[in-house]
Amino acid sequence: MKVAEDALLEVDNLRTQFDTPGGLLTAVDGVSFSLSKGKSLGVVGESGSGKSVMSRSIMRLLPKVNIQTEGTVRFKSRNLMELAPRDLRKLWGPEMAMIFQDPLGSLNPVVKVGKQVAEGLRVHSGFSKKEARSEALKLLREVGISEPERRLDEYPHQFSGGMRQRIVIAIALACQPDLLIADEPTTALDVTVQAQILDLIEEQRNQRNMSLILVTHDLGVVAGRTDEIMVMYAGRIVERAPTKVLFANMKMPYTEALLESIPKLERPSHSHLLSIPGQPPNMIDAPRGCKFAPRCKYVQDRCVEEEPELISAATPGHLYRCFFPVGSAESADALARNMANGKVDESGSRVHIRT
Amino acid sequence: MAGSGNLHLREQEKPLLRVEDLVVNFLSAGGETVQAVSGFSIDVLEGETLGLVGESGCGKSTTARAIIQSPKPTAGSIQLDGVELTELDDEEMRRTRPILQMIFQDPISSLNPRRTIRDVVAEPLYVWWEEETGRLAIASWFEKTGNLFQKISSKFSRPARILAPLAWLSLIFWLVSEASDERSLETWLSWLKTPAQFIGFPVLFILAAMAAALSVVGAVWLVLAVILPFGVISGKFGSVTNTVGLTGLFTSLFAVVFLFFRTWSSLGGVAHWLSSGILLLAVGFLAVWSLLACREPSRAGSSALAVLVFMLFAIQVFYIVGLDGNTKLAVFSLSAAVDGILYWLIARRYKLARAQMRQRAEPEVKRVLEAVGMEVEGSLERKPHEFSGGQAQRISIARALILNPKVVICDEPVSALDVSVQAQILNLLEDMKAAYGLTLVFIAHDLAVVKNISDRVAVMYLGKICEVGPPELLYSAPQHPYTRLLIDAIPRPDPEFDQRNAVRIEGELPSPLAPPSGCRFRTRCPNVQAKCSTEEPQMKEVASGHYVACHYPADSELNQ
Numbered sequence: 001m002k003v004a005e006d007a008l009l010e011v012d013n014l015r016t017q018f019d020t021p022g023g024l025l026t027a028v029d030g031v032s033f034s035l036s037k038g039k040s041l042g043v044v045g046e047s048g049s050g051k052s053v054m055s056r057s058i059m060r061l062l063p064k065v066n067i068q069t070e071g072t073v074r075f076k077s078r079n080l081m082e083l084a085p086r087d088l089r090k091l092w093g094p095e096m097a098m099i100f101q102d103p104l105g106s107l108n109p110v111v112k113v114g115k116q117v118a119e120g121l122r123v124h125s126g127f128s129k130k131e132a133r134s135e136a137l138k139l140l141r142e143v144g145i146s147e148p149e150r151r152l153d154e155y156p157h158q159f160s161g162g163m164r165q166r167i168v169i170a171i172a173l174a175c176q177p178d179l180l181i182a183d184e185p186t187t188a189l190d191v192t193v194q195a196q197i198l199d200l201i202e203e204q205r206n207q208r209n210m211s212l213i214l215v216t217h218d219l220g221v222v223a224g225r226t227d228e229i230m231v232m233y234a235g236r237i238v239e240r241a242p243t244k245v246l247f248a249n250m251k252m253p254y255t256e257a258l259l260e261s262i263p264k265l266e267r268p269s270h271s272h273l274l275s276i277p278g279q280p281p282n283m284i285d286a287p288r289g290c291k292f293a294p295r296c297k298y299v300q301d302r303c304v305e306e307e308p309e310l311i312s313a314a315t316p317g318h319l320y321r322c323f324f325p326v327g328s329a330e331s332a333d334a335l336a337r338n339m340a341n342g343k344v345d346e347s348g349s350r351v352h353i354r355t
Numbered sequence: 356m357a358g359s360g361n362l363h364l365r366e367q368e369k370p371l372l373r374v375e376d377l378v379v380n381f382l383s384a385g386g387e388t389v390q391a392v393s394g395f396s397i398d399v400l401e402g403e404t405l406g407l408v409g410e411s412g413c414g415k416s417t418t419a420r421a422i423i424q425s426p427k428p429t430a431g432s433i434q435l436d437g438v439e440l441t442e443l444d445d446e447e448m449r450r451t452r453p454i455l456q457m458i459f460q461d462p463i464s465s466l467n468p469r470r471t472i473r474d475v476v477a478e479p480l481y482v483w484w485e486e487e488t489g490r491l492a493i494a495s496w497f498e499k500t501g502n503l504f505q506k507i508s509s510k511f512s513r514p515a516r517i518l519a520p521l522a523w524l525s526l527i528f529w530l531v532s533e534a535s536d537e538r539s540l541e542t543w544l545s546w547l548k549t550p551a552q553f554i555g556f557p558v559l560f561i562l563a564a565m566a567a568a569l570s571v572v573g574a575v576w577l578v579l580a581v582i583l584p585f586g587v588i589s590g591k592f593g594s595v596t597n598t599v600g601l602t603g604l605f606t607s608l609f610a611v612v613f614l615f616f617r618t619w620s621s622l623g624g625v626a627h628w629l630s631s632g633i634l635l636l637a638v639g640f641l642a643v644w645s646l647l648a649c650r651e652p653s654r655a656g657s658s659a660l661a662v663l664v665f666m667l668f669a670i671q672v673f674y675i676v677g678l679d680g681n682t683k684l685a686v687f688s689l690s691a692a693v694d695g696i697l698y699w700l701i702a703r704r705y706k707l708a709r710a711q712m713r714q715r716a717e718p719e720v721k722r723v724l725e726a727v728g729m730e731v732e733g734s735l736e737r738k739p740h741e742f743s744g745g746q747a748q749r750i751s752i753a754r755a756l757i758l759n760p761k762v763v764i765c766d767e768p769v770s771a772l773d774v775s776v777q778a779q780i781l782n783l784l785e786d787m788k789a790a791y792g793l794t795l796v797f798i799a800h801d802l803a804v805v806k807n808i809s810d811r812v813a814v815m816y817l818g819k820i821c822e823v824g825p826p827e828l829l830y831s832a833p834q835h836p837y838t839r840l841l842i843d844a845i846p847r848p849d850p851e852f853d854q855r856n857a858v859r860i861e862g863e864l865p866s867p868l869a870p871p872s873g874c875r876f877r878t879r880c881p882n883v884q885a886k887c888s889t890e891e892p893q894m895k896e897v898a899s900g901h902y903v904a905c906h907y908p909a910d911s912e913l914n915q
Contacts, residue, residue, distance in 0.1 A: 046773045047744070146862065160863055161411065190410045190800040192860050195844040199859060217773040220846030247850045261778035262848050263807040269826045270785060271807065275778035279743055 007034040007074075008211050009058070009179060014071035016050075016057045016235075023284040027053040029235040030071075037178065040205060040212040042222030042229040042243070044258065048280045050235035051215045055181045058213075059098050060088050075179070093120045097172035099201075101184040103164035107156040113167050114140075114152030120174045139170040143200060162193035166200065173204055180205070181213045186221065198225060219259050223247065228317075231255045234281055234291035237310060241318040251313055251325035254292045277350050290322070297350040298324045298334040299343065360894035361396045363823045363902035370398035370434075371794050372422070372762055377431035379414070379421050379818075383868060390867050391417040392428070393818040399762070399811075404788065404795040406809030406826070408802055408841065412864045414818040415798045419764045422796070423455055424448050435762065453479070456755035460767035462747035466739035466754075473735040476723060476754045477716035483758070484712055723753040726790065727783060745776035752783065756791060764796045769804060781808055802838075803845045806830055811900075814838050817864060817875040820894070824901035834897050834908035836880050874906070882907055 016028040028050045035041050045051045056062050057069050060080055073080040075096065080088070092098075100106045108116060117139055118132035127135060133152070140148035143166040156164055165185060172180060182201060186194035202225055205212050214222055222229055222243070229246045231239040231254060239252035250256055260274040278295045281287055287294065293303040302323055310321045324331040338344040345351055361375060379392040392414040399405045407415045421428040424440055433440045435455060443451060459465040466475050474481075724731045727749040739747055748768060755763055765784065769777040785808065788795055799805050805812055806826045814821045814829075814837060822835040833839045843857040861879055865871055871878050877887040884907060892904045 046775050163863065191802070191846070192410050192800070192841065192844045194846065195857070195859055198846075217775075218846060218848075219774070220848040223846065223848050223850045224852055243850045247848070258775060259848050261775045263778070263781065263801075263803045264848075265803050265806060265830055265842065265845060267807070269806055269809060272785075273778035273782055273807065275782055276775040277779070279745075 006036050008037045008076060010034040010072075010074040011058060012072045012074070014054065014057055014073065015069070016053050016062065017068045019066040019068070020284065025284045026286070027235050027283060028057060031232075031235070031237055032071075033230060033237065033240065035179070035211050035213065037211055038209045039228065040214060040226040042226035043213060043215045043232060044217065044219055044222060044229060044255075045232035046217055046258075046276075046280055048283075049232045050283075051232050052183050053235075054232070055098070055183050055213060055215055059092070059096065059181060061098070090124070093177065094124045094175040095177055096179040096181070097175070097177040099165070099168050099172050099180065099182040099185045101187050103161060103168045103188070104156060106168055107164060109156055112153050112155060113159070117152075117167065117170050117174055120171060124175045135174070136170070139174055140167070142204070143167070143170045143173075144196070145170075161189055162196060165189065165193075165197050169197070169200060169204070173208070176208060177210065179211045179213070181215070183215045184217070185214075187217070194221070218262070219255075220262055231258070234286060235283060236291065236321065237319070238292065238322075239318075239320040240310075241313075241315070241320075245315050245318050249313070249315065249318070249327065251318070251320035251327070252322050253296045253298050253324070253326055253331075256326045257295075257297075272347055274347070274349055295350060297338060297344045297348065298322075298326075298331045299338065299350075300324065300334050360904065362894040362896060363820075364396055364398050365400070368398075368400060371401040371403075371436055372399040372796070373432075373434040374398070374418075374422065375432045375434075377418065377421055377433065378429045379417050379426075380429045387868050390818055390870055392421065393870070395431070395815070395818065395820060397813055397820070397823070399794055399796060401761075401794055402788075402792060403810045404797055404808055406805035406812040407796060407798045407815060408800065408805050408812060409815035410800060410864060412817075412867070413815045414867075415815050416766050417818075418815070419457065419766050419796065419798055422764060423452070423457055453483070453758035454761040456758065456760040456763050458748075458751050458755050458763060458765045458768045460770050462744055462751050462768075462771070463739055463742075465751055466747060468739055471736050471738055472724075472742075472750060473713065473717075473720055475739065476720045476750060476757060477713070479754065479758050480716045480719060481712055484715070719757055720753075723756045724750075726756065726787065727753045728779075729753065743776075744772050745779055748772065748776075748780050749783065752780075752787065756787065759791070760793065762794045762796065764798070766798045767800070768797075770799060770801075777804070784808060801845065802830070802841050814841065817867060817870055819875055820904060821876065822901075822903045822905075823894075824898070824903075828898055828901045832898075832901075832910065834901070834903040834910055835876075835905045836882050836909070837876050839909065840881075874904075 011034070012032050014028055014031045015026065018025040018027060031050075031054055033041070043051045043054070053062070058073050058080070060069075060073075060083070062069065069081065071081070075091070080091075083091070107113070114133060114136050117136035118127070118129075121127040121132040121135050122129070125132075137148050137152060140151065145151055145163060145166055151159075156167070159167065169185075180201070185201065186197050189197065198221065201212065201214070204210070212226070214226055216222055219229075224243075226243055229239075229241060229243050230237055231246075231252060233254050239246065239250065239255050241250075246255065247259075250259070254276075257274065257276045261276060263273060276295050281291050281294065287304070289302075289304040289307050290296070290299075291307070293299045296303065300323070306323075308321045308323050310319050312319055313325075324334045335344065335348075338350075339346070343351055364373070364375065375396045377392055377395040378390075381389040381391055383389050395414070395418055397405065407418065409415050420426065421431075422433055422440075424433075424443070427441060431441070435451065438451065440448065440451065467478075470478070720735070721731050724734065729746065729749055734742070734746075734750075739750070742750065751768075768784070769780050772780060781804065784795065784797075787793060795808070797805060797808050802812075806829075809826050811823065812826050812829050813823045814835065816837050821837050822829065822833070829838060830842065833842060837860075840858060840860040844860065858881065865875070865878055871888070873886075873888045873890055874880070874892050877883045880887065886906050890906070892906045894902050894904045896902050897908055897910055
């Protein structure tokens with residue numbers, strides 16, 4: 001893979017496997033990408049597509065017990081996979097930070113939020129107690145918490161969900177990281193609060209020229225906000241493209257299906273949503289061919305036999321993994337054949353075959 | 356917004372569900388009143404889907420819970436099919452609930468993790484059949500010896516449940532006074548013994564008299580009142596088999612411990628103290644247990660069996676206490692054996708009853724699981740944690756459907772799900788609505804989701820309605836500034852749509868402890884005027900079927 005000159009993060013052939021009682025589960029399977037300084041990348045996929053495990057693998061947050069991680073993760077030319085835990089700890093905070101889905105779960109319930117925000121500053125930036133407090137005050141104000149003087153001395157349970165997520169963001173931003181990984185930061189929140197939090201992350205990213213990996217299951221969340229989008233399925237990258245290219249000319253049937261399953265305001269009420277039937281495959285004993293084949297409406301015999309490689313589309317920077325890319329003559333033929341043989345119903349949904 | 360008025364209620368039509376001026380207040384820990392819902396009115400016609408939208412804390416879930424009367428609303432009227440739900444007593448409400456079902460946000464935690472899917476889905480049926488089946492099981496059990504106990508058990512009512520703990524209390528005093536050996540315990544029990552005689556016996560006598568006055572079977576009642584808790588407990592713990600087993604275990608343990616210390620107590624001193632102490636503790640434990648159990652309504656069926664078991668237990672204990680050393684041992688062994696056989700028979704009888712219910716429910720369970728698109732054969736014996744969120748939500752829907760409800764209230768049923776699964780569940784709800792002729796109340800915070808499924812949408816803010824209308828009008832021409840903001844917050848899967856320029860709602864919901872004066876939305880409203888803080892906007896019609904509670908709705912012609 002061509003490495004960009006100013007790459008901040010380069011992930012090469014990352015593979016994460018869990019040793020489970022049922023066998024070896026491959027959660028992330030050969031993921032490679034790079035992210036430049038100041039750029040943002042949206043990672044999209046359903047639950048179980050490996051996107052969260054991937055972000056934790058990059059951060060090296062996964063425990064070693066029963067988990068094997070292979071491949072390289074280069075951050076500022078250092079291979080994170082080779083770093084000792086004490087060196088990694090120096091990285092978490094000042095260099096790279098992470099925001100998780102559940103803000104209450106990532107805050108300590110018995111420590112005042114001011115202290116939690118200041119903790120990183122005290123440890124990494126060597127601030128005195130007083131300096132750290134005033135910096136924490138500034139941070140809370142920046143992330144939009146009103147009356148920060150008073151709220152510094154409150155505990156996490158005294159904040160609403162949205163406000164808690166703002167605090168988590170303040171903690172993540174405290175030491176000026178170069179890379180922020182946000183793992184479903186808004187999934188537990190209302191749409192109104194979601195919009196506020198996404199705006200906040202966006203605004204802080206621009207101010208600090210920070211790189212961002214935004215992990216979500218909703219294409220709508222990343223659509224107007226990231227430079228590039230990477231769609232994951234069954235632990236693999238199935239499509240990757242600059243945001244506008246992806247929406248204008250998506251190639252992967254899975255991306256199309258994800259987009260179609262979102263209810264749109266423009267559509268009339270009671271319009272049938274094209275859902276993706278079934279579930280992601282079992283990653284202990286994954287099917288042979290294309291991993292999406294059992295749920296794909298364009299599926300052909302070849303898809304079941306042989307797994308497609310990640311290939312380049314005509315547009316630069318656009319990669320996809322499909323034999324019958326959306327919008328091509330082959331896919332139209334394939335769909336027509338499937339409709340004729342009953343694999344796809346008249347509304348264009350794949351008929352779910354229960355296994 | 357956040358206005359009042361009932362102009363939007365459709366008086367000329369006959370709605371299936373009609374909520375008028377609903378008020379729900381809670382008492383906060385500080386003793387202040389949380390105004391969760393303040394004057395909410397809506398009506399839902401048969402076969403219609405009402406979408407209820409708003410942020411967390413706007414009172415939409417509270418409204419849903421008030422509709423199912425759990426808890427009962429502070430004020431207002433809720434009519435389901437012409438029946439005023441707020442005036443029903445607990446039992447009548449329980450009998451109404453089959454037609455008014457609910458689906459919750461978190462599918463996994465709304466399913467009992469220890470039950471198989473077969474039982475989870477069939478549970479509503481079991482509840483409705485339990486009285487019947489329980490009675491049947493007991494009837495056949497007692498058929499050979501007459502059905503006296505069944506008759507008695509069906510007479511149990513609230514007075515009996517109140518008498519039970521009182522009777523227990525007097526029993527403690529009585530046992531203590533009887534069990535105490537005058538020679539060695541005289542000194543420390545003298546303070547207890549006198550009140551025991553003075554309080555215990557009169558209480559027993561009064562209870563007997565009260566019981567006699569209350570019912571024709573009064574004399575029997577007193578004994579039953581003491582024994583009843585075991586029947587109540589069997590209802591409380593759900594599994595009758597376990598409770599019967601527990602009673603047996605407890606009986607044996609109690610008898611063994613008591614016997615041991617009574618024998619040892621002939622040595623006198625500390626041992627005697629211990630024996631009396633343990634007796635006191637054991638009886639006290641039973642009393643507390645029964646007190647707790649009495650808070651739950653009795654299930655008549657299981658009571659009768661427990662009555663028999665416990666009567667035997669009580670007789671044994673009193674009998675054994677009065678015997679001398681060797682005879683005591685023999686009688687104890689014999690009675691323990693009799694108990695064991697009896698418990699085993701009873702447990703078997705109940706297992707059979709459960710198995711019968713399972714068998715009877717099977718076609719129904721299969722029907723609903725198939726209807727919601729679950730693979731039936733593989734899932735019946737699995738437990739909720741073995742399913743994904745989407746599948747678990749399907750199971751919740753199946754459970755809601757098994758009693759053939761008329762109205763299903765869906766409280767954020769898709770908020771915890773992935774978009775792809777969300778689409779499956781939304782489609783499924785539409786299909787179920789068509790297949791079963793359901794009327795839905797669909798609650799969500801995402802307007803796009805609500806629009807897709809609803810025939811009519813109501814936007815809520817801080818316990819009041821802002822805007823009501825058909826989804827098309829509400830989205831194409833939102834009149835209330837809050838609706839506008841909610842629409843802008845929806846993530847658009849369109850990179851050309853510049854989310855960064857969308858109007859955002861500022862700040863957080865004001866505290867429902869002290870909602871703003873006038874229009875409740877004024878503190879966050881981009882168009883706020885002086886009038887908004889002094890005068891509460893009333894519902895007014897802006898288009899046919901489209902109502903808004905705002906002094907300055909978007910449509911300028913209406914600005915006066």
